Structure formats: structure tokens, C-alpha cells
Amino acid sequence: MTARLTPGAPQPAPAIRARDLTRRFGSFVAVDHLTFDVGAGEVFGFLGANGAGKTTAIRMLTGLLAPSGGTATVAGHDVLAEAERVKRAIGYMSQRFSLYEDLTVRENITLYGGIYDLRDREIRERTDRMLARLGLERQADDMVRAIPLGWRQKLAFSVALLHEPRIVFLDEPTSGVDPITRRQFWELIYEAAAAGTTVLVTTHYMDEAEYCDRISIMVSGMIGALGTPGELKREFGVPSIDDLFVRLARPS
Amino acid sequence: MSVAVVADGLEKRFGATIALAGVSFRVDAGELFGFVGPDGGGKTTLFRILATLMIPDAGRAQVLGADVVRDLWRLRPRVGYMPGRFSLYPDLSVRENLEFFASVFGTTIDRERSRIAPIYSQLEPFADRRAGALSGGMKQKLALCCALVHRPDILFLDEPTTGVDAVSRREFWDLLGTLKKGGMTVVVSTPYMDEATRCDRVALVQRGRLLATDTPHRIAASFDRPLVAVHVDDRYHALLTLRQSPHARAVYPFGESLRYADARGDVSIDAVVGEVSAFLASHGFAHVRVEPATPTVEDVFIARMGAPDAEAA
Numbered sequence: 001m002t003a004r005l006t007p008g009a010p011q012p013a014p015a016i017r018a019r020d021l022t023r024r025f026g027s028f029v030a031v032d033h034l035t036f037d038v039g040a041g042e043v044f045g046f047l048g049a050n051g052a053g054k055t056t057a058i059r060m061l062t063g064l065l066a067p068s069g070g071t072a073t074v075a076g077h078d079v080l081a082e083a084e085r086v087k088r089a090i091g092y093m094s095q096r097f098s099l100y101e102d103l104t105v106r107e108n109i110t111l112y113g114g115i116y117d118l119r120d121r122e123i124r125e126r127t128d129r130m131l132a133r134l135g136l137e138r139q140a141d142d143m144v145r146a147i148p149l150g151w152r153q154k155l156a157f158s159v160a161l162l163h164e165p166r167i168v169f170l171d172e173p174t175s176g177v178d179p180i181t182r183r184q185f186w187e188l189i190y191e192a193a194a195a196g197t198t199v200l201v202t203t204h205y206m207d208e209a210e211y212c213d214r215i216s217i218m219v220s221g222m223i224g225a226l227g228t229p230g231e232l233k234r235e236f237g238v239p240s241i242d243d244l245f246v247r248l249a250r251p252s
Numbered sequence: 253m254s255v256a257v258v259a260d261g262l263e264k265r266f267g268a269t270i271a272l273a274g275v276s277f278r279v280d281a282g283e284l285f286g287f288v289g290p291d292g293g294g295k296t297t298l299f300r301i302l303a304t305l306m307i308p309d310a311g312r313a314q315v316l317g318a319d320v321v322r323d324l325w326r327l328r329p330r331v332g333y334m335p336g337r338f339s340l341y342p343d344l345s346v347r348e349n350l351e352f353f354a355s356v357f358g359t360t361i362d363r364e365r366s367r368i369a370p371i372y373s374q375l376e377p378f379a380d381r382r383a384g385a386l387s388g389g390m391k392q393k394l395a396l397c398c399a400l401v402h403r404p405d406i407l408f409l410d411e412p413t414t415g416v417d418a419v420s421r422r423e424f425w426d427l428l429g430t431l432k433k434g435g436m437t438v439v440v441s442t443p444y445m446d447e448a449t450r451c452d453r454v455a456l457v458q459r460g461r462l463l464a465t466d467t468p469h470r471i472a473a474s475f476d477r478p479l480v481a482v483h484v485d486d487r488y489h490a491l492l493t494l495r496q497s498p499h500a501r502a503v504y505p506f507g508e509s510l511r512y513a514d515a516r517g518d519v520s521i522d523a524v525v526g527e528v529s530a531f532l533a534s535h536g537f538a539h540v541r542v543e544p545a546t547p548t549v550e551d552v553f554i555a556r557m558g559a560p561d562a563e564a565a
Contacts, residue, residue: 049417050388095415149291176414176443178290178458179550180557183504190488205444206418210508211487229508240507242418249419 013076015040015167015198016061020070023056030056032221033070038214040166043189043199045209047241048218049249054202055171057218061200062169063087075166088116091160091168095175098156101145105136108144109159116163130158150181157188161197168192170201174208186211206242215241217248224248254281256406256437257302261311264297271297273460274311279439279453284432287441288448288549289457295441296336298457299410302439303333316405329357332404334395336411336441342384346375346394349383350401357402364401370430371397389420396427407431409440413447425450445550456553463556468549475547475555477501477517478524482510482532483541490537497531499524504554511545513555 016038023031031053038044048054059065061074063083072079075089099108106127113123131137134154139147144155153173160168170189174182186208193199193213201212209215210229217225225232225248229241238244257279264272271294279285287295300306302315304324313320318327340349347361350372354360365372371393378386383394392412399407409428413421425447428438440451448454449468456463456471464471484490491510494503501515514524521544529542545551 049419172415176291176411178293178443178557179445179554180504181290183554186505187488187491194488204415204417204421207446207507211505245418246422249417 013040014038015042016044016072016074016200018057018061018070018072021057021060021067021072022069023053023060023065024068029221031060031067034218034221034223035070036216036223036226038167038198038200040198041193041196043193043201043211043213045212045215046200046202046218047209047215047245048202049245052218052249053221054218058169058171058200058202061086062090062092088163089166091163091165092171093156093160093168093173094171095153095173099144099152099159102143104141104143105131105147105155106140108155109162112159112162118163126162130155130162134158150177150184153177153181153185154188157185161192165197167198167200170199172202172204174203174205182208206240206245209241209245217245219248255279255317256281256283257285257313257315257439259298259302259311259313262298262301262308262313263310264294264301264306264308270460272301272308275460275462276311277455277462277465279437281437282432282435283452284428284438284440284450286448286451286454287439287457288443288445288454288553289441290443293457294460295457296410299333299335299408299439299441303331303408304328305333329402330405332399332402332407334399334407334409334412336414338391338395340383340391340395340398343382345380345382346386347379349394350398353398354401359402361401364403367403368397368400371400371427387420388416389423392416392420392424393427396424400431406437407439409438411441411443413442413444421447445548445553448549454549456549456556458553458557464552471552472547472549475552477555478514478519478521479545479547479551480512480514480521480525480528480542481506481545482512482528483508483543484510484532484537485539486537490532490540493532493535493537494528497528499527502554506545506550509545511551512542513551 014037018034018036021031021034034057046054060067060079061072063079063086066080074086077085077089079086109127110123131140144152174185189199214228216223225244232244236244255278260276262272262275275298289295301308301320302313304320304327307321315327316330350361354364375394375397413424432438451468453467455465487510491503494500494512499515502513504511512528525542529540532540
């Protein structure tokens with residue numbers, strides 16, 4: 001499911017490539033020379049305490065905020081010079097806002113299909129396929145606000161993948177949902193990654209950090225740790241990512 | 253031991269939605285009691301009723317010996333309530349918010365200083381900052397401080413740590429421990445299963461009902477099927493494969509490993525370890541390590557809700 005490479009094989013271009021990516025707000029440096037790659041098809045956990053700079057970094061990587069310095073390419077496009085092409089190449093879902101609650105399930109899908117310039121026939125076909133896969137056929141004409149949060153999150157994820165983006169950004173997608181739905185959500189992530197989609201995900205659930213191929217932990221705008229969960233636990237001599245997170249975020 | 257909360261058959265519906273379907277429990281004075289369950293399970297409705305802000309359709313509840321409906325005005329000053337949504341004034345400073353909540357209950361920050369000291373001391377460096385400009389963790393500490401400033405005898409905290417990072421969550425629970433040591437009764441709700449272990453007792457909430465109420469230790473120990481942890485490189489495909497094994501009751505990711513719960517009650521854990529290892533080996537998985545797992549509250553929650561792969565969606 002990952003893009004782990006055999007030595008000597010030609011390296012495909014990384015899905016995300018950041019070099020000294022920096023953002024200042026006045027005298028405050030929110031993101032400080034961020035350098036990392038995310039490989040194609042990788043599930044990458046982007047962790048950090050509140051205020052560590054994750055959101056600012058994601059806004060730059062999704063073409064919504066211009067960097068103050070450094071460069072980044074996403075799906076091969078420069079986030080500053082080609083911000084519009086970046087936006088077309090990615091999907092985005094956040095816990096806070098993803099779907100219009102006053103539109104039906106079908107209307108939401110149609111709206112996003114239209115925004116991404118899909119043809120009517122494509123939208124119809126993909127809508128039917130999505131509803132069948134999620135088991136939501138009978139709710140197709142219900143208002144989104146009327147369906148349970150867990151289903152809404154799974155629908156939002158599928159809508160973020162509707163235009164078949166190469167990379168999807170998930171910002172706290174499982175906040176507040178039950179342990180079963182959280183796991184079902186992660187199976188959707190694995191499935192997308194197995195099909196070649198790159199996933200960058202943030203979470204406050206440290207057990208979910210262990211589900212990622214690799215993770216980074218941001219501390220004060222910089223990367224404090226980067227690697228597979230197993231590597232990081234060995235390197236820092238901690239039993240869990242939760243313990244590593246606490247140690248990095250609150251150095252005593 | 254005296255009783256802080258008694259609820260008997262609480263029901264509440266909103267149109268066709270049943271928020272509470274007959275909820276009964278009791279909380280002892282001085283207890284740290286947790287309601288653990290997902291959003292939409294009914295926790296917020298329950299907290300609003302207990303905090304005298306909503307009237308149940310049926311059933312009754314007493315808090316500190318007072319009926320939450322009939323004795324509302326007598327009860328309200330004795331209750332501290334922290335709603336799930338951030339509900340302080342974002343344009344007021346930390347100090348102004350606290351002064352406001354103190355004055356509503358006819359007191360002042362100075363008079364209550366000793367009471368709120370453990371929390372206020374962490375906020376004081378930011379006393380002049382706008383509440384809206386605080387980090388998630390600090391906002392929650394300020395909200396807790398505002399809920400405490402009128403010296404309540406019981407605290408109801410509705411999901412105080414949702415959306416807060418893992419470190420701030422730990423710090424917040426440390427504060428709750430301090431309050432409990434001071435004799436405060438604390439009733440708290442959370443979607444995080446790992447926080448259940450920090451409570452004296454917990455109730456598992458799902459769709460307006462309590463699935464279980466007991467100490468976290470006894471709830472975890474109530475798991476009644478063999479449970480093993482599976483360490484394997486390709487977790488996703490191992491997960492899909494293991495679900496096809498003849499006696500699988502539930503297979504799900506759990507931190508760095510997979511959990512496999514067996515459907516049989518009358519088989520030894522060693523036999524299950526052997527069978528699961530052999531099954532994965534026969535399907536071509538290498539580097540497999542299977543070992544007995546100690547059930548947690550989260551395993552019990554998953555088992556009682558229905559196995560992940562058995563549920564429709």
C-alpha cells in the first residue's frame with residue numbers, strides 16, 4: 001500500500017516536496033524552514049500541538065496562502081506560481097467544514113462535481129458508484145444535516161476524492177466520532193492509498209498516528225521528528241507516539 | 253457515601269430524534285465520573301438537563317439533593333457547567349471574562365483566588381489577551397476557570413478536551429485530578445476512550461442509552477472473548493484477510509497492531525494465538541507476531557456497539 005522503493009529503482013517524483021518553506025506573520029515565524037517529502041501513495045501523518053504551525057503549513061501546501069520564503073511543489077506544481085493548478089490536483093476535507101448541511105447528499109456531490117468541471121455524465125456515474133459503495137442510496141435525497149456525523153465524514157471524504165485528485169489533505173477528519181466509525185474511516189484512507197492516492201492527515205488521536213506510513217511532528221514551526229512510527233519509537237526510546245508527542249511538545 | 257447525582261429513566265426527544273432513551277445512573281459525592289461516547293450519542297442533552305438548562309420529557313434527576321426541574325433556582329448557583337462549544341466572550345480578555353462570570357454570581361476574582369489558583373496561575377501570564385486569541389488548550393482552561401469561579405459544589409464538563417492536542421488533554425485531566433483531590437464532584441464527557449481510565453467510574457454512551465456503567469478496570473475486564481494483538485508489516489491486507497478466517501468476531505486496527513477478537517467463548521488464548529499465526533502464514537504474510545492482548549475500555553465499546561465489519565455503515 002505504500003510507495004516504499006526498492007534500492008536502485010528510479011525514484012518517482014514525490015507528491016509533496018517542501019524546501020525551507022517559511023511563513024511569517026509580522027515578527028512571528030509560524031512555519032520555519034520546513035523541509036520534507038511525501039511519496040506518492042503514502043499515508044503521511046502531519047502532527048503537532050495546537051499552535052505548532054500545522055494549519056499554516058497546510059494552507060501553503062494547498063495554495064491558499066503564499067509562503068514568505070522557501071518553495072514547495074504539490075503534484076509537481078509550485079504552490080506559489082501555480083496555486084490554481086495545485087488546487088485542481090488536490091482534494092481537501094476538514095472536520096470543521098466539508099459539506100453543505102442544507103443541501104441533500106446528491107446535491108452536495110453534484111455541486112463539487114461542477115466546481116471541479118466534471119461532465120454531467122461523469123457526475124451521474126460517480127455519484128451512483130459512491131452512493132452504492134457507502135451504502136447511502138436510500139439517503140441520497142436526505143439533507144446532509146439529517147445523516148449521522150460518522151456517515152457525513154465518510155461522505156465528505158468520498159466527495160474530496162470525486163475529481164480523482166493525486167493528493168488528499170485531511171484536517172482532523174475523525175474528531176468526535178465513535179471508535180468504530182474512526183476505524184471505518186481509516187479503512188477508506190488505506191483503500192485510497194492502495195489505489196495510489198497520497199494522503200496527508202492531521203489528528204489528535206495518537207493511536208491514529210501509528211496507522212500512518214510515516215509521520216512528522218511539528219514543534220514551534222519546525223519539524224521535531226520525521227520517520228515511520230516504528231523508527232521514531234526506537235530512535236527516541238519511547239513506547240508509543242503519544243509519549244514522543246508529549247516529550248517534544250513540552251520539553252521539560 | 254453521599255450521593256451527588258441520581259438520574260432515573262431520563263428521556264428526551266427532538267422531533268423524530270431520540271436523544272435520551274431512558275437513562276439511569278448515580279454519581280457519588282467526590283467522584284470523577286465520565287460519560288464516554290461519540291458525538292450525537294446524547295451526552296450534551298444529558299448535561300443540559302443536569303445543569304438545569306433543559307427539561308426532560310420523562311424521568312427525573314436530582315443533583316445535590318435538588319430536583320433539576322422543580323428546584324432549579326436553588327440548584328443553579330451550586331452547579332458549574334462548561335458547555336461543549338467554546339462559549340466565552342472572544343472579544344473580552346482572559347481577566348474580563350473571569351470578572352464577568354464572577355460578577356454574575358455576585359463575587360469577585362480576588363475573593364475566589366484561592367479556589368481557582370491552580371488553574372488561574374496558568375492563565376495569569378495571558379490575563380490581558382483576548383480569549384479568542386488563546387490556543388485551544390488555554391481556552392479550555394479559561395472555560396474551566398469561569399465554571400469554577402462561583403464556588404460550585406459540582407462540575408459538569410461537556411467534552412472539555414475535544415479538538416485539543418494530546419499534551420493539553422493530559423494537562424487538563426491533571427487539573428481535574430487536582431479538583432477531585434479538593435473534594436469536588438466532577439462529571440465529564442469525552443469521545444476519547446483513553447480518557448476513560450482517568451475516571452473513577454465511567455458510563456459508555458451510545459444512541460441515547462448507557463451500554464455499561466462501572467470502573468474502567470471492571471469494564472475492560474468484562475471483555476469475554478479471546479483477544480490477540482497481531483503485529484504484521486502489511487496491516488491493511490492482513491486486516492482484510494483475517495476477517496475471512498473462520499472464527500473471527502472482529503478485526504480492527506489498534507495503534508501499532510491489529511486486534512483480533514475470536515467469536516468462540518470456550519477456546520484457550522494460546523490456541524487462538526496459534527491459529528491466527530498459522531492462518532496468516534498460510535496466506536503468505538511474513539514477519540507475523542501474535543500475542544495475547546489485554547482488553548481496554550475501547551475494545552469493550554467496539555464489541556458492544558457491534559464489530560466494525562459487521563455494521564452496515
